[in-house]
Amino acid sequence: MATITTWFTLGLLGELLGTAVLAYGYRLVPESTRRRYLLLVAIPGIAIVAYALLVLGVGTVQTESHTVYAVRYADWLLTTPINVLFLGLLANAAREDLVKLVGLQALTIVFGFAGAVTAAPLSYGLFGLGALAFAGVVYLLYGAVAEAAGRALGDLELSLYRTLRNFVVVLWLVYPVVWLLGLAGIGLMDVETSSLVISYLDVVTKVGFGLIAMYGLSTISSRSGPTATAHPADD
């Protein structure tokens, strides 16, 4: 029977491999987007540290009923705002919207962690607040930020924005489900299984997000160069 450390080790390997591939991709993307691209490399890079700590068994919080892996929440608190920040920058969103996106996403993680370390009725209340914050993020990504993208971006970039946004929203929705089904919620899933699912999700969201963005950016550079100029909204 595989132990929880096995899943953490596999997660660590996945993040390492993903970071290596994304770092190689730095040479493929156009010059003008390279600074922004570093955000994408940083996401699995931060996760490497988190998983290394998990493998070593560092950074856990023991509540009355179960163990909470606080390192994970620290990882998410850093990486998920970077994800939405990248989306906002790609869409040429207003500065105000960027701040809102990052702030709401950070709140989502903070409330999720608070819910995980507290006991039953309060924990669900905090979870609910986190869910509301994430709903705000989703609202912005489909509303104001998407409009900014439609105004500012060419066909290829707009397509990339939509794919990345849908990817993030759909896959991130699985995290709260794991929270609810796991020991923090109704306890249908034991800690090993939820660790397996979360490790897999982490690798897929962090590395997958980066790979899709890398492919998109490099394709744009090979087709027409970076087209940051405004195009008439043709859709």
Added chain:
Amino acid sequence: MVSPVPGAEDRLLVYMTDLEAKASEISSQRAGSRTLVVGTDGRFVFHHNTSRVGTVAPVSTLDGDPLGELEPGNSTFVETDSMVMGLSRLEGQDWVVMTHSKPSEAYALSRQINSDLVGLILLAVVNLGLVGVTIGGNTIASLRRLSAKAEAMADGDLEVELETARTDEFGTLYGAFDNMRTNLREQIAEAESAREEAEAAREEAEAARADVEQERNEMEALSSHLELKAQEYSDALDAAADGDLTARVDTESMSDAMAAVGEEINATLAALESTIANMQTFAANVLQSSDRVASNADRVDEASQQVASSIEEIFEGATEQNEGLDSAASEMENLSATAEEVASAAQQVADTSQSAADVGEDGREAAQAAIEEMGEIDDVTKETVAEINALDDDLDEIGEIVSVITSIVEQTNMLALNASIEAAHADGDGDGFAVVADEIKGLAEETKEAASDIEARIERIQAQAGDTVETMESTSQRISEGVDTVEEAVEALETIVEYTEEVDTGIQEIDHATAEQARTAQDVMGTIDDISEISQQTATEADVVAGAADDQEAAIGQVADAADELGQRAADLESLLERFRVDASGEVGANTATAETDD
């Protein structure tokens, strides 16, 4: 345990076992659960804790008495709050085998399976989401966008963007749309260019008709204009024939040929005018120049005479210089000879001083030798004094010996006296003693006289030796004084030698200086010879120049005559050219430069 053996009624199989060990073994067959055996009466048969064997099992006190109701060979299941039990009654015995464990442990597997199932479902959902977002979402979005582009093109907007990152059928479809759009654009462009060409052809035809009408009007105007121009040209040429070369025709004409004729006339008139003007200017210039030449020739003549007299002076000066140089050369020769004499005299002095130095050196060496010899004499004298002193000592000893002898002689004398007394006493034979005594007495007196004589001589020798020693000591002192004197002489000689050497060095320097002077005098003499030669040449050349100046003077006289004649001819020419009237400034067309009026 006892069991009858089938077929052998008087035999029983007895099977003995260690209940305690067995009970523990059975009890711990499965982790987290315990297996016990209970009799139907409710008492433990096997228990891992042997002290409880025979006691009443808690299960027998439960409601419904599960032990009592259990038929042999059947099993049942009992669940309490703290325990889950499986009961199974054996067929051959009134025993019930009972396995019980805690509910959490019993249901762990089930919960594990549930948990894994949920996990698998979530993973599947994740993967579905992944595929849906990346592939499905893209397909729908691509189709929607492509249809929007197609509609925009149908509405006439051919500038829509047709790009996609996809390389599959969608990519092909986008490419096909792009080609279609390009073809449409080309066809529309061709149609428009055809229409524009047709309009341009119509406009050209109308323009050609207007041109023809305009030409006819122009021809009529031209013929009347040509007549007018011909009259104008004729007037200008008449005026030129009368000598007025300033007249010009107006070349403005509708006909190019007429304008060309007008320009030719103007050019001819201008050429003629400039030629005449040039000739007039030239004649005036010649007149002016010949005047200047005449006056210049006079001035040159005057200058030539001055040159001739200057040359004469130069000649005289050169001659004087030559003479002066000759005397300088002879004086220099004298100087050179004197210097050589000084040099040889200095050489002699040098030789002399050298030999003086040598002599001084010899004297010093001789004095040194004398000092050494005197030293040696002094040493010998001192040795001699010592020897004489030693001799003196010896003589003293001899004196003492002589004293001894003298005393012996006196004693002998006494003996002789005594003998003579004895002889006197012994009459008879006493004559013999008396004779011997007399003889001894005589001998002793002789010896005494001899000793006295020796003593006197020794004293004399001693006195002489003392004199000799004194003499020698005074000699030695004198020698020491002589040595000091000779050393002073040596020092004086050395000083002389040094002075002589210094003198020699000075003389050598004088010699060198004199030789240098002689050489310099030689050089000066050579230079003076050169200068003398040059001044002779100068005198000769001055003579030649004087001759040339005379020749020049004559030539300048001829030039003055020729200039006068030329002036006369120029005046004639000027009066001839008076007839023509030309523009006073002489400024004429640039094409009139080909003047053919050389005179």
